[in-house]
Amino acid sequence: MIRNPILPGFNPDPSICRVGEDYYIATSTFEWYPGVQIHHSRDLANWTLVARPLNRAALLDMRGNPDSGGIWAPCLSHADGKFWLVYTDVKRLEGAWKDAHNYITTCETIDGDWSDPWYVNSSGFDPSLFHDDDGRKWFVNMQWNHRGPGSGVNPANDRFDGILLQEWSPDGGLTGLVTNIYSGTDRGLTEAPHLFKRNGWYYLTTAEGGTGYDHAVTLARSRAITGPYEDHPDKHVITTKGAPDHPVQRAGHGQYVEAPDGTGWHTYLMGRPLLHDGKPFCATGRETGIARVVWRDDWLYLEGGGLLPPLEVPHPVATAPRQATKHDRFDALPPEFQWLRTPQPDRLFRIEDGALVLTGRESIGSWFDQSLVARRQEDAAYDAHTTLNFAPQSYQQGAGLITYYNRHNFHGAFLTQEGRQRCLTLISCNGDWPAGQLDHPIAPVPVPDGPITLWVAVRGATQQFYWDAGNGAEPLGPARGAFHVSDEGAQGEHASFTGAFVGMMAYDVTGQSAEARFSAFGYAPRELDD
Structure with missing residues (x-):
């Protein structure tokens, strides 16, 4: 299949x-x-x-x-x-x-x-x-x-x-x-x-x-x-x-192609909705499907009849199960990662001694210089983690792990500073459009110097952050609404149509370009009921 x-x-x-x-x-x-x-x-x-x-x-x-x-x-x-x-x-x-x-x-x-x-x-x-x-x-x-x-x-x-x-x-x-x-x-x-x-x-x-x-x-x-x-x-x-x-x-927007043996195929845009408060949302965004098509009277039809594309298509070759990806060091930017908008990535990050070094630039909401390096959410449920070291000198500097849709829809766990103490904090924007006001759901959590590992566990419409400074993982704050990191959780299907990402970010709105070193990143598909 x-x-x-x-x-x-x-x-x-x-x-x-x-x-x-x-x-x-x-x-x-x-x-x-x-x-x-x-x-x-x-x-x-x-x-x-x-x-x-x-x-x-x-x-x-x-x-x-x-x-x-x-x-x-x-x-x-x-x-x-x-x-x-x-x-x-x-x-x-x-x-x-x-x-x-x-x-x-x-x-x-x-x-x-x-x-x-x-x-x-x-x-x-x-x-x-x-x-x-x-x-x-x-x-x-x-x-x-x-x-x-x-x-x-x-x-x-x-x-x-x-x-x-x-x-x-x-x-x-x-x-x-x-x-x-x-x-x-x-x-x-x-x-x-x-x-x-x-x-x-x-x-x-x-x-x-x-x-x-x-x-x-x-x-x-x-x-x-x-x-x-x-x-x-x-x-x-x-x-x-x-x-x-x-x-x-959400099936539509595709193109016809003919195989060497003359069989017809048609790609199409699709979504896999879950429910949140009784309403559908596509946690994995708009994806690509494919269907067999046949010709009758010089018109194209789905092979099985009707208009509904199948979830599975009989085929001599099976679609291989997707595997987790894990990067225990960075010798190059992994191919699944992208960044936002700019053709000058050297201003945002570099690879150095097995680490991905992010240079803190503008805020999470910037349309110009944003140091966010992330990969797609491909599963309704997944775990992601990163290990970083960062020595902030101000609450205006932060680096950490983020689930991101756009500047109005994200959740992030960040290392920052409050009162000369390095700490962890959560920052969310729950679809507050156009104002973009932030939600700070927890008081800052003091953490020791040295590397910190951050996790996020996404399960459908909810997600939970965790942190570990070497003494075992602990939850960081309450569960967040992963529903917000989707087309339907943003401004609606005709205003927001990109997709959910998870990745590493550094910001420095002091303009001093503080750097954060990320030494690992992993992403693992999970079952919704895990």
């Missing part, structure tokens, strides 16, 4: 392509740096992270980008002997306006140095590039409409103003007419266009219904690339709307 998700924990908006026997999936990374995750597989069941291509300032600089901004919905393709990556850098997302700039970069190898980008346009987000049989290339993106009610082409949502098509070339850029080829269905929120061609038909896959529980994969087709496009007989190929008991939810 292939067991979904194939890419667990904040791997949304999957764009898949095949090169020979090799499959690649690119997913969104939003404000996390380097930009875009690319995983590789030869069996569709087991995937390995092989590249984060947007890794220098010429390709991406997100300093100042808001939470949930940055890299939205990349498109990965292969043509002319090289890979093509299309991506959006979103600089503003709240309110009526979107500032979303679209780029293209290429590389002959998936893990090589990608070219400096071509800027393409800023008319909307979720762009893709289609390579036609005649060698022409077509750029496709949704059009964002800031004007308000009654002004758009889709009556279900005026802001998502249709799918634009225009010819593009590396030498000439965008040329010819801009054509609005598709206005979407009554599900609305039509975005994420991908074109492919089969049996003389041009197929347009889009995502509709938003990124939450109404999400869908929509399909339309035309004999001409410029349209008109007719809707699928069922409008949608994949959706879980109206099936709240199905184990897969």
Whole structure:
């Protein structure tokens, strides 16, 4: 069996392509740096992270980008002997306006140095590039409409103003007419266009219904690339709307790929909800699933019929169980870790004598210089720990272990100073948006000099911190609400759509750049009832 998700924990908006026997999936990374995750597989069941291509300032600089901004919905393709990556850098997302700039970069190898980008346009987000049989290339993106009610082409949502098509070339850029080829269905929120061609038909896959529980994969087709496009007989190929008991939810936003033997597959965004106070929330965020699809009358359908994607897919190769990761020293930054926004990681951290040394920079809420190095939460229940040494000189300096969604949603256990005494404290922000006021649930706990080990045990909607200075582990304060570190626990599905992380952080709002040495980090999946 292939067991979904194939890419667990904040791997949304999957764009898949095949090169020979090799499959690649690119997913969104939003404000996390380097930009875009690319995983590789030869069996569709087991995937390995092989590249984060947007890794220098010429390709991406997100300093100042808001939470949930940055890299939205990349498109990965292969043509002319090289890979093509299309991506959006979103600089503003709240309110009526979107500032979303679209780029293209290429590389002959998936893990090589990608070219400096071509800027393409800023008319909307979720762009893709289609390579036609005649060698022409077509750029496709949704059009964002800031004007308000009654002004758009889709009556279900005026802001998502249709799918634009225009010819593009590396030498000439965008040329010819801009054509609005598709206005979407009554599900609305039509975005994420991908074109492919089969049996003389041009197929347009889009995502509709938003990124939450109404999400869908929509399909339309035309004999001409410029349209008109007719809707699928069922409008949608994949959706879980109206099936709240199905184990897969939020299904939508994916792409079709054909295996060498001609079988069809479709990736899709998905979530695995838990319940908190009777309401669903996805502790592991928006993830990537895959389903078998079949063709009937030149239309695509799920192999098992219906619209609900399966949790498990029969397959000759099984999805291997995930393993714990443990780093007892740091000789390099482990591949699962990222940081926020900046192309200048040397200002935030360095590797030195087996330790990850974080330089305290701006606050937990900064959009510019934040020393937070973290990995994805991939499990509804997990344990994570780190060992650090830090000698703070002020309560304005801190370093420790953090579970983080964005600047309004986090919990952290930090070494700091109160009254000339080194101590531990808890700091939370429980979704206080937009004010971002902090919760300090305990009085400072004095601790001796030397290394301290911090743990967090996350079990669904709750989490508990622990600490150990060499005399055994002790709880640190009361349980915290892990529910807050999720899309639903933040500002809702259309305002917060990144994912939960756990990692190491140092801050120094005195501006003196105090350093903290982290000598170990571990992450272990657990069962919810442990």
